[in-house]
Amino acid sequence: MQASDQDAAAAARRIGTFLGERREQIAQRWADAALFRTVFTVSRDEAVEACKAVVDALAAVALSDGLEDVTAPGFQAIRDQLGRMAASRARGGVTPAQIANEVAALRVSAVELLRGEFPDPSGPEAQEGVLALTLLTGTLRLVVMETTLSAGEDLIERQRQQLLEAATPVIKLWDGIVAVPLIGTLDSARSQVVMESLLEAIVDQGARYAILDITGVPTVDSLVAQHLMKTVAAAGLMGAECVVSGIRPAIAQTIVHLGIDLGSVVTRSGLADALAYALSGLGVQITPRITVPPGPR
Numbered sequence: 256m257q258a259s260d261q262d263a264a265a266a267a268r269r270i271g272t273f274l275g276e277r278r279e280q281i282a283q284r285w286a287d288a289a290l291f292r293t294v295f296t297v298s299r300d301e302a303v304e305a306c307k308a309v310v311d312a313l314a315a316v317a318l319s320d321g322l323e324d325v326t327a328p329g330f331q332a333i334r335d336q337l338g339r340m341a342a343s344r345a346r347g348g349v350t351p352a353q354i355a356n357e358v359a360a361l362r363v364s365a366v367e368l369l370r371g372e373f374p375d376p377s378g379p380e381a382q383e384g385v386l387a388l389t390l391l392t393g394t395l396r397l398v399v400m401e402t403t404l405s406a407g408e409d410l411i412e413r414q415r416q417q418l419l420e421a422a423t424p425v426i427k428l429w430d431g432i433v434a435v436p437l438i439g440t441l442d443s444a445r446s447q448v449v450m451e452s453l454l455e456a457i458v459d460q461g462a463r464y465a466i467l468d469i470t471g472v473p474t475v476d477s478l479v480a481q482h483l484m485k486t487v488a489a490a491g492l493m494g495a496e497c498v499v500s501g502i503r504p505a506i507a508q509t510i511v512h513l514g515i516d517l518g519s520v521v522t523r524s525g526l527a528d529a530l531a532y533a534l535s536g537l538g539v540q541i542t543p544r545i546t547v548p549p550g551p552r
Contacts (some may be wrong), residue, residue: 262463264320266387271317273384274310277368280308289347294343305340313391322390325396325397332401343405351403358399362392381446423449425456431463432533434526438471446482450489457495464533465490470501470528487520488519496521498535500529 284364285291286302295302306407315329316322344354367385370376423445426434433456435449453465467483468477475483490497501524504511510517523529534541 262383263387266383267317267320267322267391269384270322270387270391271373274314274365276318278307278310278314279311280368284368285309285361288357288361288364290340290344290354290361293347294340305336308336309395314358316394317387317443319390322387323394325394325401327394330395332400334398337399338402338405339524341399341530349360351400354403355396356398356448357506358396359392361395362389365392370506424538425452427456427460428466428530429534429539431461431537432466433457433460433464434466434468434530434532436468436471436526440474441472441479441482443482446479446486450482450486453486454489454493457490457493462495464527464536465495466526466533467495467497467499468501468529469499469506470503470526472501472506475506475509475511479513480510480513481516484517484520496533498523498529498532500524500526 282303282344283306285306286299291302291306295305312329312333315332316324316327319327319329321327321329336486341354344357348537349357366385370381373381373384375381423435423437426436428434435453437449439447449467452542453467454546456462457465467486469483472479487497487499498521499517500521502524521532525531531541
């Protein structure tokens with residue numbers, strides 16, 4: 256190891272020791288910073304404990320000589336905490352750039368304490384320590400940004416999944432009969448949600464009939480047809496007969512043109528016809544209501 260590398264390693268170890276010894280003082284100062292103060296609102300002690308966890312992680316990273324390593328094991332212990340903090344700040348309208356600046360601001364109070372550790376606060380040894388601490392807090396900033404972006408992606412994915420589920424409701428029409436009215440374009444992701452939601456409803460409701468109404472689906476291609484067939488087959492394996500309703504003339508022509516065989520699938524022109532078929536299968540008889548005209552007064 257060259258002299259400069261040895262000096263850098265020694266400076267990193269000094270920073271690790273400094274963070275361990277000054278853990279309480281640093282945590283007390285950081286607890287008043289916006290990054291912690293606005294997240295841990297129950298009590299200041301809660302914010303202080305969170306700050307201590309971050310200081311401990313930084314000390315572990317410094318002692319392992321990983322000042323610029325965002326994958327250092329020391330950071331793993333606080334990634335979840337940092338992610339929750341960043342997500343909380345983001346929900347409050349704070350931008351990623353502002354969060355990064357809040358992390359960078361933590362360096363100032365730590366540097367003030369660090370300079371007091373040296374006989375000459377402006378001497379070469381102190382400057383090496385400040386540089387090492389600056390590198391370490393810069394790496395912390397990168398870790399926070401990484402977790403912020405990851406948390407944002409997770410949130411977007413959860414929202415997308417929730418939208419898919421909201422767009423594919425399973426409705427109980429009768430005891431033993433459930434239906435999924437599909438509206439809009441079907442793709443692989445949404446078709447998978449349809450299948451999962453329908454199968455769960457079949458089990459929960461003990462349904463014997465499941466109706467897939469595609470009246471609101473503008474187009475059907477070979478991929479969509481395959482998904483429908485898989486859904487019908489899966490429903491059959493769960494003990495329910497699947498009925499596809501709402502096949503409009505244009506879609507029927509497309510299915511024939513694509514050479515898709517729906518011969519094994521029960522189809523009906525509309526939701527009402529599919530419901531009548533299912534009710535008949537359950538032994539429910541529907542009789543038209545006879546309206547008796549009022550007699551003379």
